[in-house]
Amino acid sequence: MQPDFDKLKKDFKDTPNALIADADCAGTAQSFCGQHSVQGYPTMKTFKGGKASDYNGAREYNGMKRHIEKELNPKPACSLESKDACSKEDRQVLEESEAMSKADRSAKIKEVEKDIKEKQQTAKDLEKEAKQLAAQMELIKAGGMKVEKVEQLLNDAEMRAHCEARTCVIAFLPHILDDGAKGRNERIEALNAAMQAKKKDGMSVGFLWSQGGDQFEMEEAMGLSFGYPAVIAINFAKARYGVHRGTLDKDSVSQFLTSLARGGTPLAPIPANAKAVKSDPWDGKDGTPPVEEEL
Numbered sequence: 001m002q003p004d005f006d007k008l009k010k011d012f013k014d015t016p017n018a019l020i021a022d023a024d025c026a027g028t029a030q031s032f033c034g035q036h037s038v039q040g041y042p043t044m045k046t047f048k049g050g051k052a053s054d055y056n057g058a059r060e061y062n063g064m065k066r067h068i069e070k071e072l073n074p075k076p077a078c079s080l081e082s083k084d085a086c087s088k089e090d091r092q093v094l095e096e097s098e099a100m101s102k103a104d105r106s107a108k109i110k111e112v113e114k115d116i117k118e119k120q121q122t123a124k125d126l127e128k129e130a131k132q133l134a135a136q137m138e139l140i141k142a143g144g145m146k147v148e149k150v151e152q153l154l155n156d157a158e159m160r161a162h163c164e165a166r167t168c169v170i171a172f173l174p175h176i177l178d179d180g181a182k183g184r185n186e187r188i189e190a191l192n193a194a195m196q197a198k199k200k201d202g203m204s205v206g207f208l209w210s211q212g213g214d215q216f217e218m219e220e221a222m223g224l225s226f227g228y229p230a231v232i233a234i235n236f237a238k239a240r241y242g243v244h245r246g247t248l249d250k251d252s253v254s255q256f257l258t259s260l261a262r263g264g265t266p267l268a269p270i271p272a273n274a275k276a277v278k279s280d281p282w283d284g285k286d287g288t289p290p291v292e293e294e295l
Contacts, residue, residue, distance in 0.1 A: 001042060004061035008068070017082070018074035046071050148199075150191045153210040156276040160236055167235045168206035169194070169257070171248060172219060174228040175212055176287035184282070187229060193250035198257055205233075205257060214279045221271035233260050240267040241274075 009020045025033035025041065036045060036052050044055035044064075048071060057063045068074060078086035078094065086094060097105055153159055153170060162168065173179065173187050188209060195207045212219070212228035222241060224230040231244035231253060242265040246252040259265045 001059045004059075004064065007061055008064055011065070012068065012074055015074040015077060015085075018068065018072045020068070048072060148195070150188050150195060150207040150209060152281055153208045153215065153276055153279065154281060155278045159208065159276045162208060163206045163234065163236055165237055166204050166206055167233055167257075167260070168208060169253065170232050170234060171207075171209045172212045172215070172224060172228055172230040172232075173209055173248075176282070177289060178228075181284060181286045187248055190249045191253065194253035194257070197250060197254050203257065203261070210276075210279065211282070215276055218274045218276060221274045231256065233257065233265070234270065236270070239270050241270050242267045 005020075005022065009022075012018050012020045023029035023032055023038075025038055025043075038045075042059070044059075045052045046055055046067070053071075055064075055067060057067050075082040075085070078090045080094065080098065083091055083094065097108070100108065151158075151162065159168075159170075169191070171187070171191055173184055176184060179187070191207050191209060195205060198205050212230070219225070219230070222232060223243065224232070226245070229248040231248060232241050233244070233256065234241040242260055244253065244256040244265075246256065256265065
């Protein structure tokens with residue numbers, strides 16, 4: 001019954017002389033229900049001219065609608081029969097139509113129908129344009145976002161900025177003369193794969209690499225004399241670092257970070273002299289062996 005009653009309220013909500021409403025007799029309308037002798041639920045009453053009468057008809061939409069139309073004679077909102085229910089603008093349109101001839105009214109109706117179709121098409125076109133603009137806006141935003149990548153360690157300030165408030169992996173790779181561009185790129189790609197894997201796990205980790213020997217004092221301070229490649233994880237906010245003594249590939253570096261997060265990797269305080277010095281950026285090429293001087 002309630003869905004049918006709600007439908008009635010919606011259908012007659014704009015009628016100027018009929019109000020369809022329900023009352024909470026167990027709550028805020030207790031006094032009202034008592035005043036009108038409501039003793040059971042649901043109870044329906046019709047109020048007309050200040051007098052209430054019981055409704056004993058069918059408790060479904062069509063039956064209730066027929067009763068309302070018969071007893072209350074609801075007037076349509078804003079019509080020739082109820083101009084008082086019109087807004088100023090609607091009444092003006094209504095009365096202009098009332099004064100028209102049948103031919104003029106028919107022509108006006110066709111004109112408005114055409115205008116409606118044009119406006120609807122314009123609305124569809126504008127919605128399509130708005131969606132395209134929204135997609136473009138996301139691309140514009142994406143263009144301003146720096147793509148995270150494995151970067152070369154070039155100086156102390158950049159290292160600390162890159163690793164600010166998060167753990168960083170720093171890999172010390174073999175010298176370019178020992179590994180060549182192909183070997184170095186393969187190691188950097190392994191670091192990148194580990195970084196992407198950690199991203200998928202929801203872990204934000206910075207990744208840096210340095211040519212072995214370029215940061216000699218830092219490497220010595222952190223006990224990396226066992227050779228290259230050597231990998232550490234460092235967190236400046238916590239002033240701690242740990243050393244990875246396995247191979248440098250995606251799985252081993254990922255496992256190292258997982259162990260670190262679970263507390264399975266021994267940590268040590270960051271030495272005071274573990275500072276990066278300025279290094280030259282790699283040009284992406286194989287190294288050139290030094291020219292030996294003839295004696």
